[in-house]
Amino acid sequence: MWVAFALGGVASVLVGLANGSMRRLVIGGGVGLAAAYFAFPLLAADGFVSRDTVSPTLFGLTPIHPALALVLVAALLGIAAAGLPRRIGGSLAALGALTTAGLVWSAQARTPQLVHLQPLPGLMEALTGVAVAGSLTLLGWGSRRLRIPLLVVGIAAGALTFGFLVSPAGHGLFPNADGYYRLALPVDRATQKDIVAEYNANLDTINAQRKRIGLHALPAIASTADLDTQRVPEAAAKRGYRVVRPAESHYGVWVAMLLAGVLLGSGAMLAWRPRLHETGDVAGGILYAAVVLSLAPAFASTEFSFGKLAEGWPFLMKFLDRAWPPLWADPSYGQFGIFPLQEVASQMLITLEIALVGTFLGAIFAVPLSFLAARNLTQGNPLMRLVFALTRGFFNLDRGVDTLILALIFVAAVGLGPFAGVLAMAIHSIADLGKLYSESIENVDRGPIEALEAVGASGSNVVRWSILPQVSPLFLGWTLYRFEINFRVSIVLGLVGAGGIGFFIQDKMSSGRYDQMIIAILAIVIVVNIIDFASSWLRSRLV
């Protein structure tokens, strides 16, 4: 926790020493802290079963620790630094940062506390609506012509989103949105006593169950402070009672401390050297805050952890230990012997062949379709425009579905083996190549087209004699490029059962024969490099 604080402080001081704008960091820290105050989970609050657990934010915890409101004040001071004289703004931000750090530290150093959750209905729904409206408005803000229409559309779309989410239909589809945001309110002494009594009353039943599965019996408790290591009674949990456990902190603590560190470092630097500011600091600061605010929850939800990596390290070493030296062949194994290198060679060939056939089929279908998807060839009449829209629509739809997903479907349809992989690859390549081809067609030199129109050639002859000669080397280049990608894709295709080297890897991995698997990995590294090199050499000679 203090590591994050120090990191933020040191980083911003270094940026300041490198002449970066400190006011920008102060604003960014302020905006980030304000958002973190309302949006990021700080601590865990447990109920009876694990799905009762909620993660209150700084805002949610403010009713039980009113001093936390000062964090919001500090955040607003950081934002206010945009307008205040820089020395004063910087000093206030630094002061606010110190307060924040102290408060966050104290909030997570307290003893467990019984709270009552108060849902704020409609808040999550309203925020989603505002997000929809805001992103549409931002989309149109750059263009003078679209600004007002998109603002109107954005507000309407936001209102519709909000209206749908708060309706019964919306709650049916997104049950979590209803009352998602909850405040932790303090519980009075009388209620505390009731819950202690409730806990003790249920103890017999619980202990009977625990005995059956061989766990020791739980003692009776005297006050809610004893709920420290115990659970809230089931009925009380249903009524909204939880125990806030400061020991279980969430990433909100890290983010708040990091941003407090940034505010302290940059605020102090700004007070010391007021010239460290630039125009456009507000936009820049908001951008910084947006990066931190989107990265922090992303790291948290991808469960990023150096600790786990360290725990897994011995396995990696063991893996390498067992993978080396590779088992190229062992004629004396079993009755017939095993020949992994031989197998890798034949499987690699299959992988290569899947890529060849898949790319070829894709290209064959993509060439004619790409002419229908080229804007410059299809503006003649409404029918052609419709064909253009349909072809482009098909390309976009198809491009959205990855080869691997198509392969899973085709494996189910035509069975395990290379054929499923070829089908998946061909279908995905049609769209990808078709789009690239049609963009090449759209970028041809207009001159020769005009010249052939001027000699009285018919439309198809104009395409044949002016567009085709210009685009054919480009088509070939794109096809080679797609082949490179398809080869790498076909390696992975084996993992879903569509044949080839991937299948070999999966098989050897699951049976623990790492010394055979390593051969496949070496082969892939070599072949991928050869193909990339050959393809880029070939493409450089086409022109």
Next chain:
Amino acid sequence: MIEVSNLHKVFPDGTKALQDVSVSIPDGDFVAVIGLSGAGKSTFLRCLNRLVDPTGGTIAVGGRDVAALRGRALQRYRRTVGFIFQQFNLVTRLSVLDNVLSGRLGYHPTWRGMLALYSERDYELAQAAIREVGLAGRDDTRVDQLSGGQQQRVAIARAMTQEPELILADEPMASLDPRLSDVILGLLKHYNETRGVTVLVNIHVIELAKRYARRVIAFNQGRIVFDGPVTELDADLESTIYAGSLEAL
């Protein structure tokens, strides 16, 4: 005989490129069209073979109303008009012969063109044209291997292979070395004199117009400001023709 009357062209962005242009050009004439950039010379030429559709007026070539032609009929008209572009507009990845032969595409059904089934006569015409522009023996050279001047000669050969009744050349020397102007204009002049084909050339260098053309049509801001024999051009007229040149810059 080309009869243009009350020709107007307003582009979709509102630019009035041609305003009330009326002119008549007898067969076999060699006409220089002069004027500043943006005066409407190019639009005028492009209207004559309908690369640009006029918004008003009539164009009669050999008695046909060209402004109303559409589809197949337009293609049949266009094959009789050779057009030479400032940027040559060749397919540079194809050979000289392929480019020159494409001048015959208008004379064959589409499927023959698609399969490159040209007739013996097409080959004779194309090779004769290549010889005439001085590129004999370069038939199989890819066009991107040629110099700019040679490329423009290929474009002229393509126009000649069309066996045109009219040749329109839109600033054919503008992207070339000035010394090549005489080669290009010489070829067109020779063709005009030996075959009696009408030639209209856009030129912005007035000296060249004086040297090659019999007649001059001058445009300024979309209107004809002079139309007459080249001998009538004098300093006063020239300043009228090039009036507003600094504003145009």
